[in-house]
Amino acid sequence: MKHDISALMDGELFEDEAETLLGQIRRDPGIYADWAVYHLIGDVLRQPECIHRDMTDRVSERLRNEATVLAPRSRALKQKARVFALSAAASLMAVGMVAWMTLQINPETAPQLAMQQSGMRPVNLQIQPAANDYLMAHQEFSPSNDMNGGASYIHTVTYSPEEKLQ
Amino acid sequence: MKAWVGVFGLMLAFNASAAGGQSTLDLLKAIAFAGHQTDYSGVFVYQYGNHVETSRISHIVDQNGGYEKLEGLDGPRREIIRHRGQVWCYRQNEMVQVDSGKGGGKFPMLLPDQLSALSENYKVREVGTDRVAGHETRVLLFQPRDRLRYTRKVWVDTGTGLLLKSAVLNDKNQIVEQYAFTELKVGKDADRSWIASDEVKNLPGLGQVSQDKTEPAVNSGWVVDAMPGGFRKTTELVRPMHGNHAPVTQLVFSDGLSAISVFVEPASPGDDEKEGLSSRGAVNLYSKIVDGHVYHVVGEVPPITVIQVLNSIRYNGK
Known part of the structure; x- marks a missing residue:
């Protein structure tokens, strides 16, 4: 199962396999926990500035504390600033939590969302034969002609196995 | 005969640069000279990712200039012929002219400008010797000064100055693509019969090169704000493109070794399917x-x- 989750995260599963597995993740809290841990591991390995963690309890606790500072105070400005900062921090965490919960509810939409946001197809996509004209036009003026001679035109005559005969 | 004189001249230059420890720039000039003036034919293997294919190349210089043919030996028929700046490509059962008509590629090669750009943007050094396709070679490494360009490694034939092997490496030192000759014939042994063939004689538009040198430089108004340092604009033109495209504006930037082309054209229905990033070996689109x-x-x-460049394209015209 763990191997499957890993494969899913690497995008190595076929669509039907992925859907089956995502269904299991939704239904089984144990598998779901594995899924979450794998993402946490991935996040840590990528060394981002912040890491997703389930912080529901801590945020709730902070929010409970918030309630007590609603009454006006005659303390110094410094204190107010600190309170404001604290509530801002709590709000940020709340946003983080909402985002995390959205992921919990609908894990399979996350990759699609990420793809839409970046507006890009996966990097490993091959240049389509339809774009050959641009490669040819580029090659005409590339200095690689000087260094590699005619062999530099290889990019424009190479073919992909899935390419159909024109 | 003329070609042989060229080869000898080159061998002298090449060996002089080797023996005297002259600047690598002389060596680069020798490589470019060999590529353009030497008669050769051979077979090479090209590889990127898990894709491997074999191609045959032939380059012959006669009194009319250089003729060059590149043909794929695997899969569907693919072929390119070049002659004095003109380029033809095999498409739908015939050879079709695909160059811009502006004479790209026929200019003197490795101009001083280009050489100085190259040495500004890459650290060039010799890293040893090796044998490729039975020939002794010297190995040169071009290390870029930043991560916005690839590292190149080339294996140069000690005798002729021809590149017998070439590899492109990324910043993790992984091979992005490479090609290597498996068979090479030089000088009078090179396959030259094809330049007198009907295929070449019947090339559409053969010899009809625009002689109009007074054509004013194009200023399309398109600019790139975030072109990586060291890339200079070498060409700007409005060109026809094969197929149903409207004329396309093309800007070419070069750092002496690699080039980036920017194409701008009016969008038409269905173009959204072309959006995104794709690659073929070392070429990214x-x-x-x-x-x-x-x-x-x-x-x-x-x-x-390519992403950085595209995201900084801007129209600065009227």
Whole structure:
């Protein structure tokens, strides 16, 4: 199962396999926990500035504390600033939590969302034969002609196995 | 005969640069000279990712200039012929002219400008000797000064100065693509029969090169704000493109070794399917529709570079 989750995260599963597995993740809290841990591991390995963690309890606790500072105070400005900062921090965490919960509810939409946001197809996509004209036009003026001679035109005559005969 | 004189001249230059420890720039000139003036034919293997294919190349210089043919030996028939700046490509059962008509590629090669750009943007050094296709070679490494371009490694034939092997490496030192000759014939042994063939004689538009040198430089108004340092604009033109495209504006930038082309054209229905990043060996292509125009950025540079360039295209005209 763990191997499957890993494969899913690497995008190595076929669509039907992925859907089956995502269904299991939704239904089984144990598998779901594995899924979450794998993402946490991935996040840590990528060394981002912040890491997703389930912080529901801590945020709730902070929010409970918030309630007590609603009454006006005659303390110094410094204190107010600190309170404001604290509530801002709590709000940020709340946003983080909402985002995390959205992921919990609908894990399979996350990759699609990420793809839409970046507006890009996966990097490993091959240049389509339809774009050959641009490669040819580029090659005409590339200095690689000087260094590699005619062999530099290889990019424009190479073919992909899935390419159909024109 | 003429070609042999060329080869001898080159061998002298090449050996002089080797023996005297002259600047690597002399060596680069020798490589470019060999590529353009030597008669050779051979077979090479090209590889990127898990893709491997074999191609045959032939380059012959006669009194009419250089003739060059590149043909794929695997899969569907693919072929390119070049002659004095003209380029033909095999498409739908015939040879079709595909160059811009502006004489690209026929200019003197490795101009001083280009050489100085190259040594500014890459650290060039000799890293040893090796044998390729039975020939002794010297190995040169071109290390870029930043991560916005690839590292190159080339194996240069000690005798002729021809490149017998070439590899492109990324910043993790992984091979992005490489090609290597498996068979090479030089001088009078090179296959030259094809330049007198009907196929060459019947090339459409053969010899009809625009002689109009007074054509004013194009100023399309399109600019790139975030071109990586060291890339200079070498060409700007409005060109026809094969197929149903409207004339396309093309800007070419070069750092002496690699080039980035920026194409701008009016968007038409269905163009959104072309959007995105794709690659073929060391060549990356990034396409995007912005305000009714399609931008295509192509270059022998890493994906991050074509993306950076495309995202900084701007119209600065009237």
